[in-house]
Amino acid sequence: MSDNQRSEKSRRAVTRRALVQGVGLSGAALLGAGVTRGALRRSQAQEAIDDAHNHDLDIPVGDALTRNQYGGIYDPPELLDGNALDAHTFPPPRDDLPPGSTREFTLDVVETHIEISRDLAVYAWTYRLASEPLVSGGDASAPVIVHGAGNGSAPGPILRVKEGDQLRITLRNRTERAHNLHFHGRHSPQMDGWEPIPPGGETVYELTAGPFGVHPYHCHVMPIAQHIAKGMYGALIVDPPEPRPPAQEVMLMLCGWDPDESGRSSVATWNGIAGYYGKFPIKVTAGDPVRVYVLNMLEYEPVGSFHLHAQTFDVFPAGTRLTPAAHTDVITLGIAERAILEFTLPERGRYMFHPHQHHLMERGAMGWFSAI
Numbered sequence: 001m002s003d004n005q006r007s008e009k010s011r012r013a014v015t016r017r018a019l020v021q022g023v024g025l026s027g028a029a030l031l032g033a034g035v036t037r038g039a040l041r042r043s044q045a046q047e048a049i050d051d052a053h054n055h056d057l058d059i060p061v062g063d064a065l066t067r068n069q070y071g072g073i074y075d076p077p078e079l080l081d082g083n084a085l086d087a088h089t090f091p092p093p094r095d096d097l098p099p100g101s102t103r104e105f106t107l108d109v110v111e112t113h114i115e116i117s118r119d120l121a122v123y124a125w126t127y128r129l130a131s132e133p134l135v136s137g138g139d140a141s142a143p144v145i146v147h148g149a150g151n152g153s154a155p156g157p158i159l160r161v162k163e164g165d166q167l168r169i170t171l172r173n174r175t176e177r178a179h180n181l182h183f184h185g186r187h188s189p190q191m192d193g194w195e196p197i198p199p200g201g202e203t204v205y206e207l208t209a210g211p212f213g214v215h216p217y218h219c220h221v222m223p224i225a226q227h228i229a230k231g232m233y234g235a236l237i238v239d240p241p242e243p244r245p246p247a248q249e250v251m252l253m254l255c256g257w258d259p260d261e262s263g264r265s266s267v268a269t270w271n272g273i274a275g276y277y278g279k280f281p282i283k284v285t286a287g288d289p290v291r292v293y294v295l296n297m298l299e300y301e302p303v304g305s306f307h308l309h310a311q312t313f314d315v316f317p318a319g320t321r322l323t324p325a326a327h328t329d330v331i332t333l334g335i336a337e338r339a340i341l342e343f344t345l346p347e348r349g350r351y352m353f354h355p356h357q358h359h360l361m362e363r364g365a366m367g368w369f370s371a372i
């Protein structure tokens with residue numbers, strides 16, 4: 001048996017085990033899809049191409065096998081549409097409240113099933129905004145699957161504030177194990193968020209937002225790697241007092257999943273769903289500036305990176321300065337490192353992006369910008 005065959009066999013075993021453990025009867029019905037995966041692959045690829053055409057206003061994309069040859073081995077869940085990750089992809093707009101305003105957020109920690117690629121579900125630990133309706137299941141036996149941002153999916157919600165804002169963040173632990181909420185950036189050590197919050201507990205964190213930039217937040221309860229790998233992280237955008245220049249804004253968080261609990265990121269994603277932006281390109285307007293907030297939260301890999309095809313970009317490390325530190329086409333990020341990237345796609349067409357660790361690209365983290 002070749003390495004490729006062994007790898008495929010192992011992946012299928014993980015897929016089926018995750019389904020049986022996580023999805024119950026509805027998962028059993030999907031096992032047939034695994035048995036005939038090879039037969040389905042071409043039609044899935046064609047379906048993806050058709051979807052991509054719809055997004056691209058008929059920009060040609062090549063033959064039906066192109067995406068699987070260059071796009072990786074994971075397809076997004078069958079029921080997801082091209083809007084499912086909008087709340088993860090597009091940061092909320094900067095509001096017009098004056099800097100220094102008080103901002104209140106209530107986050108719940110919930111555990112739920114997430115279908116992270118076609119036929120593959122995980123049991124995730126997640127943050128959700130308490131103001132959003134909860135459609136997820138609350139315990140490991142509940143065969144409820146969630147998709148997209150908000151309803152207990154991962155990454156957690158994008159929080160957006162301005163430098164100097166007073167943040168009052170209530171965290172409610174709705175699970176049977178300890179969790180907490182630790183922010184990167186600058187704040188009082190009394191509000192650093194490393195103390196565990198017991199099951200059913202609640203804590204209020206009060207921070208003055210800063211410095212401006214983009215910062216991760218995540219759980220800091222041991223085993224921390226496991227809490228992060230199971231989905232307990234998100235992004236805080238802190239805008240400078242004077243707005244950055246207008247641009248189409250995109251969030252891309254590099255995230256891993258470890259469905260077989262092996263301590264490896266066997267599935268890699270942008271914003272939580274494998275293969276999503278390969279099937280549903282991110283549409284931008286050709287000739288208009290684009291700003292991408294990139295964060296690496298890939299817990300079980302030493303580094304991650306972002307590489308853009310066919311164009312170069314300005315790099316603002318952590319977004320904490322307003323003048324670019326570099327101009328390039330690939331940026332490498334350690335765990336929890338992040339950057340703001342700015343570029344323009346001058347010509348209509350598809351521009352591929354992916355980590356330049358190609359095994360990550362092939363395991364779910366290839367995507368496209370579609371300039372239209």
Ligand SMILES: [Cu+2]
Pocket residue numbers: 125178179180219220221227232
């Ligand atoms: Cu946790």
